[in-house]
Amino acid sequence: MTAQTFAQARSLIGRWYSIPLLILVWQLTVASGLVESRLLPSPGRVWTALATEVGNGTLIYHASVTVSRALAGFLLAAFVGIPFAAAMGRSVLVRNLFEPIFFIGYPIPKIALFPVFTYIFGIGTPSKIAFTFLECLYPIVVTCYFGFRGVQTRLIWSAQNCGASRSVILRRVILPATMPSIFSGLRVALPVAIIVVVITEMIGDSIGLGYYITIWSTRFTFANVYAAIIVIGICGLALDQALLLLRHSAIYWQREEA
């Protein structure tokens, strides 16, 4: 090994050592019998459960349910929220009508309204999607609103000076200028979508990762629960990376740190 690769390896270990360390402590804690092994199965058992449940497709199935619901609500919120934020940003009337709903409504824990959603939409997928839509709408609209409002007037003036029409200005000046804010809002909303779907599945459902966790908890099979938690984490990470890739190609003129 050359000196350089050795140095690189050292810095890599130095930055990520806590995860293997944690797993080691986990294994030791279980082996020593400090914590009740029902509640905290060993890393080996969790890994086996993960491999089994992924292998037989169960976790894949539930994960796809959760992820598709989250994406559906998220995309709906994006398609509705972004144009809506644009309207709020450029029209004083729209802004005045809806500002209180978004700014005063923001700190209200909307999850309190979820029971009502189950009555309107039933317990299954539609209520999850509808509620996710509502929860994602807020960060998207608020962030994009500031983005649209903050487009530098000078940029618009330059375009008008060149004789650009209103639609051209919207598409080719305002939209690119607002891209960073839009993606910033999307990046906040995506984990919200996942969290919200999982929580609502935990509260009441018969499919999905949230349900999976709840049902195996009642059966005291926590290896499966931890396996499901890991799967949620992986899904979240994967979706976030996908969004970053999308942003990378959409905002090709700016290289920001993740």
Added chain:
Amino acid sequence: MPATMPLLEVTDLDKTFTVDSRSVRAIDHLSLSIDEHEFVSIVGPSGCGKSTFLHIIGGFEPATAGELRLSGRPIGPPGPDRGMMFQELSLFPWLTAIENVAWPLEMKGLPKRERTAKAAEYLDLVHLSRFADVYPGQLSGGMKQRVALARLFALDPEIMLMDEPFGALDSQTRELLQEELQSIWRRARKTALFVTHDIDEAIYLGTRVIVFTARPGRIKADIRIPNLDRPGDYRKSREYLALRVEVWDLVRDEVLKARALEEA
């Protein structure tokens, strides 16, 4: 003239940066001697290392090689003996103007009543007494720099280091601040190193003008300005205009070289 030890002695200063595994030589074998009560203006093209030079003297960046001494002592980490004034954003935004000016006095250990009184004096020196209880967020750029100036005087360092302090201001505010700084400086004649890219400013304020070359920075010229008078019409005087032509010719070459470097 009695032979006194120079206040600041720089010998063979070298500074190299490594950027993306390329090494850039910012300063090359620079030697300089500054006596007490001098106001030394440093001009040069952008990127010539003049700000880096100031940062090294301030102790914020280490020198790669060479010796620096202040009153005979080697220069160490940042401290109140070498007071620094930055171009912007160095006031604490959570403190009022007078609290900012009082801060260095508190670090020196003055009790509250005394330091508030002294801070008020310094604030008065820059004509901002009315704004003592105002926050930096509410002040204009020029006013913020005046507060920073008052804070520098409150620090009462052995040498004042000023890094393009008026660079971010409009030219009218700049001229007024130059006049103010100049008239305040006359009273105590505190040794100062003043970095600027504005030649007029360098000549107007300085007793000595040093021209840096384009990167790597060396001393191209060292011009003393014996006449310390700065009457109202100084900028129209023959002496001033002659100096300006001389300095600009020297700097112009370097600016062209710097531009060539950039485009390379």
Added chain:
Amino acid sequence: MRINSASIQNWILPVAALAAWEILGRAGLLPRYLSTPSAILAALWEIALTGELFVALAASLYRVSVGFALGTAAGIVVGLGAGILPGVRHFFDPLVSFLYSIPKVTFLPIFLLLFGLGHASKIAIIAFSGFFPVFVASRHAVLSVDKLLLWAARNMGAPSRTIFFRVVIPAAAPQLFGGIRIGLAHAFVVLFAAELIGSKVGLGTIISYGEEWVRFDLMFAGIVCFAVLGFLSDRMLLAIRSRLLKGQMIGTEEEIVR
């Protein structure tokens, strides 16, 4: 509050919605589970009289404040440490990023089993949930303190301890509050899920009680209380922030967003 066209437009939608709700509800045109504003108020009054409201309020408030305080304190201390000391940073970064994409609520069944159905489990999971956004914000806040402020302080002869307490912390404070605000929102979401899934007292139980006994007015009463609690907590936090950061916030966008 000035009465001008803007503030009138602000109130049109909420007032119209409430009025429509009441009128249509009274007329029997709305499904039963939507109740009416007047019925909800009556139900609120009812549980206020029996004292049930205050018992539930006290329980929920107690849990959320203790949990929030613990999580925030831990998040600030560890986050500040991570911002300053590379060793701490390298230890916590991988752990936090891994757990960040996992909704902490998924650990709820485990916490319920560990700590039982009483206050402890709720406090524990609220603290656990609130830690993460506060940690991330504190860490980021410390790392983004303007270098010039630190240089100026050292230039003026400030020792390291002074720099930490009187420069780093005040400079990081605005961003810190941003993270705390997010943590507060998370705390309420987690509180809701925890009280709905596994609890014997609290506002969440009023809601589930209302559902079970087909008393939708009671259900909404619980929802309204929950929403108001969340909203008021946020306002209180903002008020604290204004007082602590008064000088720094003037003229910034934060001040404009009410």
